[in-house]
Amino acid sequence: MVRKTKEEAIETRNQLLDAAEAVFYDKGYSQTTLMDIAKHVGMTRGAIYWHFKNKVDIFEAMVDRVRLPLDRLAEECADENEPDPLGKLREFSIALLRDITTDGRKNRVMSILFHKFEQNGQAEELEKRQVMSFIECTNRIERSLINAINKGQLPQDLDVYQAAIIKHAYFAGLLNNWLFLPNHFDLNSMIEPLVDNYMFLLHNSPELRIKQ
Structure with missing residues (x-):
């Protein structure tokens, strides 16, 4: 597996935060899942766990x-x-x-x-x-x-x-x-x-x- 550069990791993290912002805004906190966020940005839930511990x-x-x-x-x-x-x-x-x-x-x-x-x-x-x-x-x-x-x-x-x-x-x-x-x-x-x-x-x- 090719290791991401620091810049790529920051970009992925920001994309996930953008997705979280959009989904939380649309569905509210309690109704949002990590899978919702991952799907919104076209990534796997594993990509979220690389950057964040949980919701x-x-x-x-x-x-x-x-x-x-x-x-x-x-x-x-x-x-x-x-x-x-x-x-x-x-x-x-x-x-x-x-x-x-x-x-x-x-x-x-x-x-x-x-x-x-x-x-x-x-x-x-x-x-x-x-x-x-x-x-x-x-x-x-x-x-x-x-x-x-x-x-x-x-x-x-x-x-x-x-x-x-x-x-x-x-x-x-x-x-x-x-x-x-x-x-x-x-x-x-x-x-x-x-x-x-x-x-x-x-x-x-x-x-x-x-x-x-």
Whole structure:
């Protein structure tokens, strides 16, 4: 058997991830089998096992292909060496929404996470990872807001915990609703005003102040 080059192995892996993305999007997580993925790309199930341990592994790799670059961008907002963390948070928030409304891959993967992944106890590892990802995202927002306070960009008495929860819920809700009914409203045309509404809230809402 001819051994694949590194480039060929990477290409095969990416083809399998593309196939997994398409099948998960079409059938949902619980109804998809490894054979479904293999058939979609014209390979054997053995080709999947060469690159991935099981369905959980290929699902995580599919999500990471989209999530990790976004996580790296989001982490810049919390970097203490960032001179403009609030501006970076606004920039990231706009880029996140813009990417998901215009990039087919990000759109499909987020649709799978929001609407095609059934949390019914059948994929405990993935469900735990989703919980951890949710907590990490909220913590990252909180650190970003603290960073902005320390740089004098937000009020010192901002209730950071509440503000982080609101941001997570606000943007997750926007994406959930738009991905569910993309023709119901034109999210792409509303992105900057929606992000700036949240920024206005941070500066001006009396309900986001720590009560003395």
